[in-house]
Amino acid sequence: MVIGERIIRKIDNMELLLHAGDFIKDAEKLEERLNIKVEAVVGNCDYPRTSPEERIIEVDSCRIYMTHGHIFEPHDFFNAIIKRSKEKGANLVVFGHTHLATSFEEEGIFFLNPGSISMPRMKGPTYGIIEINEGKINTEILPYKD
Secondary structure, three states: OOOOHHHHHHOOOOOOEEEOOOOHHHHHHHHHHHOOOEEEOOOOOOOOOOOOOEEEEEEOOEEEEEEOOOOOOHHHHHHHHHHHHHHOOOOEEEOOOOOOOEEEEEOOEEEEEOOOOOOOOOOOOEEEEEEEEOOEEEEEEEEOOO
16 A cells, blocks of 8 residues: 555545655555546655656646745745745645645745655654635645554
């Protein structure tokens, strides 16, 4: 079983899985096994890099910018990702790389790093849920319990 597969099987009405990089092959396997639409970006641990490092998707009039985050300098990470999300016209940013679960709003843009199930830092294994209804964005970080 692919890491995270049990979570996905438990979630009702899941329309889309966003995978923020590292181990993109897991995202591809989940899409195939669970017959669910997956949007993914590669991370710094993905070789060969056959998918993009950045992606824009539209969901219910919400513009989502996806990146693993490894393309940004560590010393200025948050400023760089905020700047890039503005350039992309994003309402929501989904990123990874730090493996630190966080959810915040900055300058009208929602940011979500769901953390990591397989290699968590600090809070233990986590994943994120995004709900978009009539232009309203709600993000939540939940603990992963196997």
